[in-house]
Amino acid sequence: MTEFTRADSCVIACAEIYRGDGEILASPTVGSIPFIGARLARAPFEPDLMLTDGESMMVAGLMPVGIVANEKVIEGWLPYRLSFDQVVWPGRRHVVMGASQVSRYGDTNIASIGPWERPTAQLLGSRGAPGNTVNHATSYWVPNHSTRIFVDEVDFVSGLGPARAARLGGTLPEHNDIRHVVTNLCVIDFQSPECAARLRSIHPGVTVEEVIRKTGFPLVIPDDVGETRAPTDDELHLIRDVIDPTGTRLQEVSE
Amino acid sequence: MRREGPLSRSGNRISKERVADKRVTEDEIVSEMRDGMTIGIGGWGSRRKPMSVVRAILRSSVKDLTVVAWGGPDVGLLCAAGKVRKVVYAFVSLDTIALEPHFRAARQGGTIEAMELDEGMFYWGLYAAGLRLPFLPNRAGLGSDVMRVNPGIKTIRSPYPDDEELVAVPALNLDVAIVHMNRADRRGNGQFLGPDPYFDDLFLMAAKRRFLSCERIVATEDFLKEGTFHTLKINRMMVDGVVEAPNGAHFTACAPDYGRDETFQRRYARSASSPEAWTEFRSAYLEGDEAAYQKAVQA
Numbered sequence: 001m002t003e004f005t006r007a008d009s010c011v012i013a014c015a016e017i018y019r020g021d022g023e024i025l026a027s028p029t030v031g032s033i034p035f036i037g038a039r040l041a042r043a044p045f046e047p048d049l050m051l052t053d054g055e056s057m058m059v060a061g062l063m064p065v066g067i068v069a070n071e072k073v074i075e076g077w078l079p080y081r082l083s084f085d086q087v088v089w090p091g092r093r094h095v096v097m098g099a100s101q102v103s104r105y106g107d108t109n110i111a112s113i114g115p116w117e118r119p120t121a122q123l124l125g126s127r128g129a130p131g132n133t134v135n136h137a138t139s140y141w142v143p144n145h146s147t148r149i150f151v152d153e154v155d156f157v158s159g160l161g162p163a164r165a166a167r168l169g170g171t172l173p174e175h176n177d178i179r180h181v182v183t184n185l186c187v188i189d190f191q192s193p194e195c196a197a198r199l200r201s202i203h204p205g206v207t208v209e210e211v212i213r214k215t216g217f218p219l220v221i222p223d224d225v226g227e228t229r230a231p232t233d234d235e236l237h238l239i240r241d242v243i244d245p246t247g248t249r250l251q252e253v254s255e
Numbered sequence: 256m257r258r259e260g261p262l263s264r265s266g267n268r269i270s271k272e273r274v275a276d277k278r279v280t281e282d283e284i285v286s287e288m289r290d291g292m293t294i295g296i297g298g299w300g301s302r303r304k305p306m307s308v309v310r311a312i313l314r315s316s317v318k319d320l321t322v323v324a325w326g327g328p329d330v331g332l333l334c335a336a337g338k339v340r341k342v343v344y345a346f347v348s349l350d351t352i353a354l355e356p357h358f359r360a361a362r363q364g365g366t367i368e369a370m371e372l373d374e375g376m377f378y379w380g381l382y383a384a385g386l387r388l389p390f391l392p393n394r395a396g397l398g399s400d401v402m403r404v405n406p407g408i409k410t411i412r413s414p415y416p417d418d419e420e421l422v423a424v425p426a427l428n429l430d431v432a433i434v435h436m437n438r439a440d441r442r443g444n445g446q447f448l449g450p451d452p453y454f455d456d457l458f459l460m461a462a463k464r465r466f467l468s469c470e471r472i473v474a475t476e477d478f479l480k481e482g483t484f485h486t487l488k489i490n491r492m493m494v495d496g497v498v499e500a501p502n503g504a505h506f507t508a509c510a511p512d513y514g515r516d517e518t519f520q521r522r523y524a525r526s527a528s529s530p531e532a533w534t535e536f537r538s539a540y541l542e543g544d545e546a547a548y549q550k551a552v553q554a
Contacts, residue, residue, distance in 0.1 A: 056450040079451040080299065084375050089393075111371065112362070116404050122362035123354065125326075125346035130373035131395030157400040168398045170420050175394065 002236055006184065007033065007249040009203040009228050010143075011239055013182040014096065015041035016229070017139045021094050023048040024137075025058075025078075025087045030098035032065070032248040034141045034182075038096075039063055039243050040235060052078055065244045087136075088128065091175070094137035097129060099181075101154040104197055104217040106161025106178050106190045108133075108140060109154035116156055129158040134165070137177045143252050145183035147216035150197075163195035184253045186211050187228060192220045201228040205255070277443045279496035281311035281545060284466045288317045288431055291340070295381070295427070295462055296324040297434030297455035298507065301350045301515055303447075304329045305435035305468045307503035307545050312338060314544070323427055325377070325453065327507060328523060331357030334367060335526075335533055336541075341368035343427065345377045349520060350508075356527030373401055378454060380427035385460030392421040432462035435504045436489060437512055438481065439469035439497045445489030446478050449510035452488045459493040468500040470512050502549055519552060 014037025018026055026041065026049045028034030035054075039062055042049045053059050053067075058076035078087070087093045100123055101109040110129055114120030132138050138159065142149055157164070165176035180200065181188040187200040198220035202211060204227050212219065231239065239249070285308070288294065294312075298304035309329045312320075319340040324330055326347030333339045335357040347358040361367045372380065375395035383391040392411060396402055397420070402410075411423040434455040436445035445467050447455070459465040467489065478487060506516035506523065526536035540551050 079453070081378065081452075081454060084378055088375065089395075111400075116371075116400065118365040119362055122359040124348055125344055126371055126373055126399070126401055127346045128374040128395075130397075130399035130401050131375040131393075133399075134394045134397050157398075157403075160398045164398055170397075171394070172398055 002233055004231055004236055005250065006203055006205060006255050007253040008231050008236065008239060010182060010184060010253050011037045011040060011249060012231050013187050013228050014141065017180045018046045018049055018094060021046055021049060025050045025093045027093050027095040029095060031141050031143060032252045034096040036065065036239060036244050036249055040238055043238055044235060062242055064242060065248055066246065088131060089135055091136045095132050096139045096141050099140045099142060100149065101151050102140065102149060102181060103154045103161060104152055105163035105195055106197065107154045107157045107164055108159035109156045111156045111158040113155050126158040133160040134172055134175050137179055139179045140181040142181060142183040145185045145214050147214060150215040150217060152217045162190045166195060196220050199225050201226050203228045274442055276441045277494065277497050278441050279498055281308050281498055284308055284433065284496060284498065285311045285315045285317065287464055290317055291319045292430040293321040293323060295429040295432040295458040296322060296329045297453060297458045298327065299325040299453045300348045301327040301507045301520065303435050303449065303453065303504050303509050304507040305433040305503065306505060306507060307500040308433045308468055309333065310541060310545060310548060313541055323429060326355065326358060331355045334358055334361035339367050341370060343370040345372050345374040349524065351517060352520065352524050356524050360527055371401060371404060376422065376424045379424040381454060381457040381461045383424065383426035384428045385457050388426060390423040390425050393424050394421060396422040427461060429462035431464045432458040433466050434458055436467050436469040438471055438473050438478065439467055440475045441472055441497060443491035443494030443497050444475065444487065445469065445494065446482060446486045447488060448482050448486055456488050456493065459489065465494050466496045467494055468498045468503045470501055470503065470509065472499040505552060
């Protein structure tokens with residue numbers, strides 16, 4: 001087995017979120033590692049995924065980080081408005097968003113910290129998070145797992161968690177589809193009886209104790225927590241030599 | 256504003272004498288704005304913003320505006336200059352600088368009101384206004400705190416057997432809309448040449464008075480020299496006035512004419528660090544007219 005880094009494990013976890021998704025738009029919106037993961041997922045196991053260049057073009061092929069315009073193979077046009085009409089509202093998307101706060105039951109906040117009326121820290125605003133989380137698959141990327149981010153309650157619910165969707169009922173449980181929270185330490189999901197955050201896997205080199213210490217609420221810890229799977233040699237080659245040869249992933253997550 | 260009679264054609268050439276000429280100046284656009292009006296601003300984040308018109312607002316006495324925008328430095332500048340009573344937004348960002356520092360200062364200082372929406376709600380609200388509908392139904396917003404902080408936004412039940420509860424996204428009716436295009440003709444037809452038209456047509460359709468600025472005014476028959484007919488998304492029925500504003504979107508991106516001036520954007524962002532920094536930025540760039548601004552940023 002070839003040696004690999006924590007960042008490589010994060011890339012694998014960010015690729016694995018798409019397994020089984022088929023012909024939908026993989027939509028990483030934040031950071032570098034989710035983009036690399038989506039591009040990697042399309043190579044070995046989800047060849048039908050669609051990807052944009054981060055702006056308005058849907059691009060075929062491996063699309064390495066930093067690809068220049070005239071090397072892109074454009075297979076479609078997806079300006080902002082069409083992304084609502086053709087992708088978000090029809091449910092044909094799996095987004096990866098950032099989160100400044102993630103609650104025990106999967107509510108998330110990218111909008112503001114403190115009271116909304118006069119926040120102590122105004123962040124981005126809700127963006128498309130309310131709509132995303134009642135329309136299509138949603139995962140999150142948290143490159144700095146800490147008790148500041150994983151909190152009992154979020155200050156502003158911009159993204160709905162599965163427990164809230166279940167409680168509100170109607171069509172929300174059907175359309176709310178929160179998959180994974182990938183962090184620099186582990187992968188969390190909400191596959192537990194009350195839709196509470198559950199430790200799905202820890203990245204190689206991380207201990208369960210470290211995850212518990214850096215999470216601000218009690219995680220559901222199954223008896224058989226495994227490690228995030230190792231990249232294959234083919235995947236490592238694609239990550240290092242083809243998709244991210246300049247190593248942007250290593251600036252986002254170091255050991 | 257000059258209006259010179261109805262459209263006529265002589266052969267395939269459009270008569271230069273008899274068609275409506277909607278050319279105006281930025282100051283003439285702003286002269287139509289009154290205190291307390293709701294102003295929609297096109298573009299997206301720090302991309303293709305009608306900044307020369309925003310700068311004309313900064314120079315004017317108009318105040319207490321409600322600003323509706325996919326927020327970028329347009330929102331930040333207007334907040335910093337004390338022109339804003341309320342911002343209607345789903346986000347405010349400078350793209351390469353994630354958080355808009357002047358907007359943050361205004362929110363954290365409690366100096367503005369806010370109406371925060373989901374992006375899809377924002378889109379739907381503009382669309383409803385353009386279609387002259389009171390609302391459009393959507394799932395976006397359900398169960399989120401966007402509904403908590405907008406108690407005036409109601410839900411509605413489907414009248415069909417599904418009985419689904421949906422958000423009745425209210426129309427975002429505008430008094431004035433301003434957008435920036437790559438090209439336009441003097442009659443008000445507009446052309447975008449970049450990768451994304453954003454929602455500029457919807458801003459125009461949602462407004463009572465509709466204005467566009469452009470990098471260059473061209474002859475109508477020259478539109479297709481630079482882009483296909485698909486780029487002609489704004490037609491003159493949607494526009495009351497047009498102003499030629501070369502580099503008018505500066506410092507935001509205006510592909511393919513120019514990219515974002517990242518150096519200047521960083522200077523702008525630093526101007527939020529203290530009242531003195533803002534005063535310095537303002538006196539360096541914003542106290543003269545548009546020609547003085549363009550000269551100052553070239554220096």
